[in-house]
Amino acid sequence: MSTADPAAHLMNTYGRLPMTVSHGQGVYVWDTSGRKYVDALAGIAVNTLGHNHPRLVPALQDQVSKIMHSCNYYHIPLQQQLADKLVELSGMSNVFFCNSGLEANEAALKMARKFGHGKGIDKPEIVVYDKAFHGRSIATLSATGNEKIQQGFGPLVEGFIRVPMNDIAAIEKATAHNPNVVAVFFEAIQGEGGINPMSADYLRAVRKLCDERDWLLMIDEVQCGIGRTGQWFAHQWAGIQADVMPLAKGLGSGVPIGAVVAGPKAAGIFQPGNHGTTFGGNPLAMRAGVETIRIMEEDGLLNHAAKVGAHLHAALVRDIGSLPGVIDIRGQGLMIGIELNRSCGGLMQRALDAGLLISVTADKVIRLVLPLIITEKEADEVVALLAPLVRQWLAETAPAA
Secondary structure, X not given: OOOOOOOOOOOOOOOXXXXXXXXXXXXXXXXXXXXXXXXXXXXXXXXXXXXXXXXHXXXXXXXXXXXXXXXXXXXXXXXHHHHHHHHHHHOOOEEEEEOOHHHHHHHHHHHHXXXXXXXXXXXXXXXXXXXXXXXXXXXXXXXOOOHHHHOOOOOOOOOEEEEOOOOHHHHHHHHOOOOOEEEEEEEOEEOOXXXXXXXXXHHHHHHHHHHHHOOEEEEEOOOOOOOOOOOOOHHHXXXXXXXXXXXXXXXXXXXXXXXXXEOOOOOOOOOOOOOOOOOOOOHHHHHHHHHHHHHHHHOOHHHHHHHHHHHHHHHHHHHXXXXXXXXXXXXXXXXXXXXXXXXXXXXXXXXXXXXXXXXXXXXXXXXXXXXXXXXXHHHHHHHHHHHHHHHHHHHXXXXXX
């Protein structure tokens, strides 16, 4: 049955822009009319290796021809292979595989509660943060620090204590004399909240606090992990290690995947029957993860992300950093936020019209989360397209009241 609206039978959950992607190559995509765009969004930090990567695609085709899914009643060797690599890269102990960042974060919250119950705490509480985003299930939504997206879904899950970022005195005050606290949960760099990094000093201070109080340090690396900042995981810049680390997005370069990596303190929390998934750890997703990391290592993409990210950041600072209305240009590696002093959601459409895919998050922050394969020349192309749009937007709009 044909209809005038191609999305007529889809739930109205997304404010989509008027463009339909046909295909991609490298850091570029084309729409169904044949128009070319620079992809500075990478499917929201998912397409680590860009589009149609010449070594990833044949590997996935090979896997599809063998087996895509069995189930977790049986051994899946690719799970062990990917788990071995994630343990090696993180210095942690073991891994549970799922299908998304939300699922990974949900599993982390269950681990924290079970950890607490194991210590005799009947109502465990978890410290979470202002502006955080951990997903849209009821539990992860409750952990998220955004009242706008929580509206209409109450009652939320209890057991969360909310604190501001980068303020160790605030977390000490909020948890004082509370024996029910079991974990601290945050993004090393907040993504949806506006590309807000935790400082290295703060990360080290929270690690110390968790050690002193026997809490789990749970670091959500769903958006900022998998090499995006120039380290495998963004918290590694602070020289610390998490107890629980949810991953997803870039781990599969476009194939849905999630993982929860546990350190020694958390490695034994889940036992048979405590958690599970039908699709998690399926052979296709595992092959995508194995090949993504293999290609990243072979091509030196961590150093590349750090180098090109620094080049892009410097170019943005040079071209638009001093404009009245630009508050900050921040982030690390190929995860960059440009904060304006006004709402700028309309820039997504203007960028699309100019041939550039970007995101605006937290109302005022232009988010760039680019494929890790992007070259300095291609990064310059992003700046050349984006800078005049920012200048024009600032000239035509008023600052927030």
